Amino acid sequence: MNPWEEALIYLRKTELLSGLDDGILEKIAVALQKAVYPAGSVIVKEGEPGDALYLITKGLVEVKKREPSLGVDLTVAKMGEGECFGEMSLLSGKPRSATIIASEPTEVYKLAKKEFDAVLAGNPSISLAMNRIFAARIEEMNLNRGLSMVSLAKLNLDREILSLIPEQFLLRHRVLPLGYSAGTLSLAMVNPADLLVLDEVRKFVKHVPVEPVVITAEDFTSFMKERYRKVIEGETGACDSIKGSLIEGSEAARIDLLQDIHFLEGNEEAATATDLEKEAAGAPIVRLANNIIARALKKGASDIHLEPIEQGLRVRYRIDGLLGEEQVLPKRFQMPLTSRFKIISGLDITERRFPQDGRLSIRLQERMVDFRVSTIPTKYGEKIVVRILTKDSSTFGLDRLITDAPTLKLVRDMIRKPYGIIYVTGPTGSGKTTTLYSGLSELHRPEINILTVEDPIEYDLPGVAQVQVHPEIGLDFARVLRAFLRQDPDVILVGETRDKESAAIVIQAALTGHLVFTTLHTNDAASTFIRLMEMNIQPLLISTSLIGVIAQRLVRRLCPECKESYVPDRAVARYLGLEEGTPVYKGRGCDRCNLAGYRGRVGIYEVLVANEEIRHLVGQGRSSEEIRKRAVAGGMRTLKEYSAALLREGLTTVDEVLRTVVLDV
Numbered sequence: 001m002n003p004w005e006e007a008l009i010y011l012r013k014t015e016l017l018s019g020l021d022d023g024i025l026e027k028i029a030v031a032l033q034k035a036v037y038p039a040g041s042v043i044v045k046e047g048e049p050g051d052a053l054y055l056i057t058k059g060l061v062e063v064k065k066r067e068p069s070l071g072v073d074l075t076v077a078k079m080g081e082g083e084c085f086g087e088m089s090l091l092s093g094k095p096r097s098a099t100i101i102a103s104e105p106t107e108v109y110k111l112a113k114k115e116f117d118a119v120l121a122g123n124p125s126i127s128l129a130m131n132r133i134f135a136a137r138i139e140e141m142n143l144n145r146g147l148s149m150v151s152l153a154k155l156n157l158d159r160e161i162l163s164l165i166p167e168q169f170l171l172r173h174r175v176l177p178l179g180y181s182a183g184t185l186s187l188a189m190v191n192p193a194d195l196l197v198l199d200e201v202r203k204f205v206k207h208v209p210v211e212p213v214v215i216t217a218e219d220f221t222s223f224m225k226e227r228y229r230k231v232i233e234g235e236t237g238a239c240d241s242i243k244g245s246l247i248e249g250s251e252a253a254r255i256d257l258l259q260d261i262h263f264l265e266g267n268e269e270a271a272t273a274t275d276l277e278k279e280a281a282g283a284p285i286v287r288l289a290n291n292i293i294a295r296a297l298k299k300g301a302s303d304i305h306l307e308p309i310e311q312g313l314r315v316r317y318r319i320d321g322l323l324g325e326e327q328v329l330p331k332r333f334q335m336p337l338t339s340r341f342k343i344i345s346g347l348d349i350t351e352r353r354f355p356q357d358g359r360l361s362i363r364l365q366e367r368m369v370d371f372r373v374s375t376i377p378t379k380y381g382e383k384i385v386v387r388i389l390t391k392d393s394s395t396f397g398l399d400r401l402i403t404d405a406p407t408l409k410l411v412r413d414m415i416r417k418p419y420g421i422i423y424v425t426g427p428t429g430s431g432k433t434t435t436l437y438s439g440l441s442e443l444h445r446p447e448i449n450i451l452t453v454e455d456p457i458e459y460d461l462p463g464v465a466q467v468q469v470h471p472e473i474g475l476d477f478a479r480v481l482r483a484f485l486r487q488d489p490d491v492i493l494v495g496e497t498r499d500k501e502s503a504a505i506v507i508q509a510a511l512t513g514h515l516v517f518t519t520l521h522t523n524d525a526a527s528t529f530i531r532l533m534e535m536n537i538q539p540l541l542i543s544t545s546l547i548g549v550i551a552q553r554l555v556r557r558l559c560p561e562c563k564e565s566y567v568p569d570r571a572v573a574r575y576l577g578l579e580e581g582t583p584v585y586k587g588r589g590c591d592r593c594n595l596a597g598y599r600g601r602v603g604i605y606e607v608l609v610a611n612e613e614i615r616h617l618v619g620q621g622r623s624s625e626e627i628r629k630r631a632v633a634g635g636m637r638t639l640k641e642y643s644a645a646l647l648r649e650g651l652t653t654v655d656e657v658l659r660t661v662v663l664d665v
């Protein structure tokens with residue numbers, strides 16, 4: 001038997017060398033050395049120079065990678081007989097990207113880079129054969145990743161498309177915008193794995209999905225050297241026709257995902273996973289993803305949850321504050337569908353072990369809808385939550401939220417004060433931001449300067465300067481606020497007063513003549529002052545800067561088409577503060593409300609206005625109970641009283657009130 005027969009078997013199994021014929025492999029086999037590692041020994045160490053390829057002939061190894069954010073080594077794979085590692089180091093000599101530890105006594109063939117280089121030097125034909133294999137592999141790899149390789153020589157590039165992105169940027173990142181097709185900008189990249197560059201590009205071409213294609217570095221360089229100027233300076237002599245096509249291109253780009261969404265609406269009911277699968281020609285996963293988004297928008301959902309469970313991928317929508325199951329897709333859709341959501345929101349699809357978050361925007365008829373997408377790894381795979389950030393400010397209006405006329409007047413009087421702070425309080429999901437924005441939109445006039453600092457920016461207010469905080473780069477609430485004060489604002493909206501520093505600056509802003517809107521996480525209006533004192537704010541400063549506090553909850557609004565009255569039992573009525581025998585309402589469920597019994601939402605409010613008496617108590621640092629009592633005695637309508645009024649008017653149900661409001665008996 002050929003002495004290298006055994007070694008050949010293993011060499012044929014390596015990715016790197018498998019395409020070579022046996023004659024060549026035999027020459028490489030000569031350079032192999034046997035090595036044995038006892039259990040627990042480190043074979044290669046991450047970060048050390050890569051100097052050999054290893055073929056496992058017996059045993060088992062673990063591949064560990066250091067996770068810098070956790071400071072631990074995570075096992076990412078196990079390998080056994082017939083598998084190999086360290087291939088790339090033979091070519092690149094780059095540092096090891098992982099640590100390999102023998103978890104059993106392990107035998108390997110080792111091919112040292114030095115020896116391998118010597119074999120190559122003596123046999124140039126090996127290099128040539130390998131080059132051919134690499135070229136084929138790169139092509140195949142790009143195809144597998146859904147990327148295609150393009151050659152610039154064959155393409156006619158448009159001046160307007162090229163000039164979408166500044167030349168400096170193109171040169172620095174080696175990318176080229178090629179053109180629009182089907183509402184997508186195709187972007188040639190030398191390094192398509194560079195997702196950060198994709199993010200940057202999205203800033204130049206807002207709201208247009210970007211699809212990377214691959215070009216070689218040589219192709220890019222020669223294009224920039226020889227053709228870029230000519231195209232940009234319009235020497236192609238085809239300016240007019242290019243302009244014509246550009247306008248079409250831009251139009252197409254604005255349609256984005258919508259074509260598919262509209263396409264799907266027609267057979268929405270029938271578009272189950274099975275049917276989609278049958279749609280042979282199209283891209284079923286793309287349609288499925290679009291369909292999930294379209295249905296969520298149509299149903300008025302605020303969040304989409306894609307959750308891997310044992311049986312498949314569960315899709316749930318949060319509608320009017322409550323999660324409901326939409327469908328469970330077969331397991332085989334899990335990977336491609338989660339990948340699709342990650343791709344469209346600019347996330348790294350190869351990263352599945354760590355949480356990520358990203359954004360995406362689509363244009364729906366006349367309005368833009370923004371989505372915030374986050375992933376977390378769970379037992380059965382990655383869970384994705386898509387938060388729908390409706391940017392349509394036309395839905396605002398204090399009078400839509402506040403159905404009670406006296407309460408509405410109180411709030412309107414408060415926001416017309418020239419300076420001071422209005423706190424809006426309540427738990428997450430209680431609609432604080434909506435109230436703040438509604439207030440802002442009533443104030444918004446060209447002659448006043450409004451600045452907002454938020455996390456995230458949930459709505460677009462045209463003409464208002466909105467700032468997103470980025471704590472990870474040190475741009476936190478406090479820092480933005482300090483900068484605001486130098487920008488001569490009249491009104492400042494602070495998404496949330498979440499710490500001592502931002503609380504202090506908010507108060508400083510109010511005391512220097514600004515009107516400030518902000519939110520706090522407390523249960524009722526009177527607890528606000530305790531919360532601020534816990535943040536080390538002097539009671540006197542709190543009382544001096546205070547305009548008032550709005551505590552609120554958001555409940556589902558009864559569907560007017562199908563609500564019906566009943567008389568609740570005595571104990572419930574008493575608990576809710578209703579007189580015995582008062583009819584309340586519940587929804588039967590009808591076509592108009594998707595059988596939910598509810599349509600939209602309505603607020604429950606408790607408004608504490610800082611009059612002289614309240615100011616005095618707050619300034620003395622009195623307890624919440626005392627302040628609350630005085631406020632009630634002075635006519636403050638409590639959350640409980642407001643709820644009772646909503647129940648009597650048939651605007652919501654007993655269940656909704658019990659779910660959201662903690663009632664003092």
Ligand SMILES: [Zn+2]
Nearest residue numbers: 559562590593
């Ligand atoms: Zn109904």
